[in-house]
Amino acid sequence: MALKITAIIFTLLGLALAIGGGQLVMLGGSVYYLICGLAFVLTAILLFLKKRAALHVYAGIVIVSLVWALWEVGFDWWQLGPRGGLIIVLGFWLLTPWIRKPLGFLSPSGMQYSASAVPLAIASVIAVVVAVASMFFDPYDQSGELPDQSVAAAPKLGGDVPDGEWHQYGRTPYGQRYSPLDQVNVDNVANLTEVWRYQTGDVKRPDDVGETTYQVTPLKVGSSLYICTPHNLAIALDATTGKEKWRYDPNSGMNPDRQHQTCRGVSYYKDQAAAAGSACAERVYLPTSDARLIALDAANGQVCPAFAQNGTLRLETGMQHNPAGYYYSTSPPAIVGNKIIIGGAVNDNYSTQEQSGVIRAFDVNTGALIWNWDSGNPSQTQPIAEGQTYTTNSPNSWSVFSVDEELGLVYIPLGNQVPDQLGMNRSESVEKYSSSIVALDINTGADRWVRQTVHHDLWDMDVPAQPVLIDLSRPDNSVVPALVGPTKQGDIYVLDRRTGEPIFPITEEPAPKGAIPEDFSAPTQPTSAVSFKPEPLKESDMWGVSMLDQMVCRIWYHQYNYEGRYTPPSLNGSIIYPGNFGTFNWGSVAVDPERQVMFGMPTYLAFTSKLVPRADIPAKGQDEKGSEQGLNRNDGAPYGVLMGPFLGPLNIPCQAPPWGYVAGVDLRTGKTAYKHRNGTVHDMTPLPLPFKVGVPGIGGPMITKGGVAFLGAAVDNYLRAYDLKNGKTLWEARLPAGGQATPMTYAVEDGRQFVVMVAGGHGSVGTTPGDYVIAYALPR
Structure with a gap:
């Protein structure tokens, strides 16, 4: 019976592989x-016929x-496993007495002998030895x-921030995510223990949007x-x-x-002109998901009524189109000088009538508009007149700004115009400013x-990360005020922040063609x-749990359009790699201004x-996401877009790991010193497996003077040093x-x-939701 069942299994597997393999060859x-x-x-067939040659044929399969x-x-090892795992398991099954005995022969004395297992055993052992040996290599x-x-x-370091404090999202206006504290260092960091744990009580709700995330970096003042x-509570902790x-x-x-329900942080301001201890002398500014900016007294959380209208600034003012939840x-x-400078996020790919991406500076004390810069109308920076509106659907900036007050510049990471995947009818200004710093x-x-x-940009490759400012020492002993700008497509732009000119070369490389007839793609990037x-x-990068789903991914790879980075979206469907999740995202990178090095987490998905x-888009409300996954409607445009991670039939990535690394770059030479797989599949599989595959992540790192970099971010739930x-x-x-937040110290x-x-947690990547703030320190 075992032999018959085995023969049936081999038949089914063989037919599946032959049919799929034939399709793959045709592609x-x-x-x-x-x-x-x-x-x-x-x-x-040989098993059905009880021919011991079946074992020899299968030995050939193992070796080939x-x-x-x-x-x-x-x-x-991670690529050899899917190719050979099933084959080796079946090989050892064929070596069992239940299979070998029926394939054997009777001796003249009437004894039943099992078929010889030597060729198959040798082949299987060789395969196992290679598999085990590969576990000690990481190419x-x-x-x-x-x-x-x-x-x-x-x-x-930027700004006047005491060493033991953290006043802005990246600690200072330079956004370095660097702390000059060194009590925790490489020699003692392994002794860190939890000191306290606080829960906000703001947990993910059943009626929340999918992109409900907790990404805040706390500020520490005094x-x-x-x-x-995520639901915009502002909280002060001891x-x-x-x-x-x-x-x-x-x-x-x-x-x-709303496409997003999150808050990455609040802003702190101290009014130097106010009397010490007076109401609202120190303030916290809270952005909300219903497009308000609220000024709060840092001492007690009460609204500061002198700001704007009873403490609240309405950010939708000046927008021609203003549906609730879209901005x-x-x-x-x-915050710099007497100005608070703010951008805004729009719902990606919902409509061509999105709100403007205008950047505005308001008086930090009164809320009065000082200037506005609209990438759709960049020459008019004086406050718009009453009744005038900003340019509909101009490229926006949803991430974090950095500031050099001495140079008098604020650095804006700018996004794209909706629809991200359609470039028809973009204005000259949009073409100039989209996806730029x-x-x-x-x-x-x-x-x-x-x-x-x-x-x-046809790929949603908006600049997602806060630019990092550092003064770089050059080989000729000069010091250049520099900007380090990480991007979704994986490039790190190192620029002279006075002029935007490159410190390390930028070249134009040929880019794939093949945009839809109504559109075009840039000839170089x-x-x-x-x-x-x-x-x-x-094709060999395609992956799966077994050779079967790996084969399906190979078939899909050939069925999609793909000619490398910047393959245009298409009616047939295109592979976008890196995807719009980004090699780097809003977590940016951390820079050590003393050693002049960078630490980051490149992700590949x-x-x-x-x-x-x-005409093929269903009625509104059906199967739409308007985010990184699912159907994006693009109302008002001739096409919507169906997008998401390139996943196989078992809902795991079609591309082989590693999907995530930690990496270090010497900013004086531009050379990458190391790049290691980061994170395990502990929280990606039903079993808590510790395998260090190198998993995706979203969040940011921090560096300390003690020579330690801290990073959570990976889709396994760990904070690492x-x-x-x-x-x-x-x-x-x-x-x-x-x-999925950035640690601070x-x-x-x-x-x-x-x-x-x-x-x-993070809604898009599916990590465990929660409401925790956790502090660690060395034992007393």
């Missing part, structure tokens, strides 16, 4: 699956499959060291921490104990039309320079010399993008929810250095 793919399928069928796999991917790992000596003895929550001091609820309500600010505004004059709002990172752009995908003609010099993991703490009155992480 121009590998012939292996067709040959392997036919060999499986031959093995099944092993040679083929090594030829394709070398000693990469994707890049080992090396960053310089750990100080290059700049007294580097500019003895207080200031945070916001920095030493984690006890709540006050909370404020803006009652921003629920709206299913809001998810990131903390920048723009430097605006702090006082007038006039643009001083622009550096575009994608031409005629810029690439920075400092880059984490991925190698183009190949392919997406697919298929244009859907307007790394040796900045070589990228090795020094410590990790299990989080109760997804850590500060000192308390008794001198201890705390590291704080917010753990609340």
